[in-house]
Amino acid sequence: MVAAAHDVIEVPDADPQQLAMLSINPPTAHLLLDRFVNLQVGDWVGQTAANSAVGRYVTTLARRRGLKTLNIVRREDAVEDVRAAGGDVVVVSGPNLADDIKQALGGDRLSLVIDPLGGSAASDLIGALEFGGTAVAYASLTGTPMSVSSADLFGREVRLTGFWLGNWYASEPRHEIVDTLDYLARLIAEGVLHAPVEATYHLDDYLKAFTHARTAKRGGKILFTFE
16 A cells, blocks of 8 residues: 555555655656657657656656657766666766757757756756757756746747646546556556665664765665664
8 A cells, every 4th residue: 555645545566665655756757758748759858867766767657658868967877877767868967068968869859858956957958949849847956946048938939837746636636646656556566667775764763864865976765664
């Protein structure tokens, strides 16, 4: 069983650590790909923070749908992890990022950009959107709104919007929520969706857990266990 939106739904027998993360990051990734753009097989999706849990889920789900992903990471040591999750192209952020994105696309354009960082992190990806393309912010880890140039906003009519999973839980019919979580739980049970776990802590060690969770360059999630 897993609790979601003040409800309890039945899930398959699977790794309890992976199922414990079912209700947040997997539906976020699924909905980012599903509700903003009518994506077709072969379309390109660009994302920042591609080595995050949501980013890994996005690459895996996109590949299952025949989509291609252009993934931006900040560290060279994150490249192989994103490729292993299904990322088609992984680019390390740097001073020539716009040119690197252009070269990676080879004349194609992005249909969708998704970004959890805010600020100017996604600006080069937004510059590679097709005319009328959509950029979605689902967090603001920098504390500032997503940045988009006037040329992109007006000249190419790029659309900028946001997403918050809590709104989905609050507004969607129960059967839609249950169906979505059931679908994603089955993918977890099949081993298709997986997020690395770096460490687990008992509740008595919550201060150590919080400190660990705030460290840079983590290789996975920090979870509580209840044995």
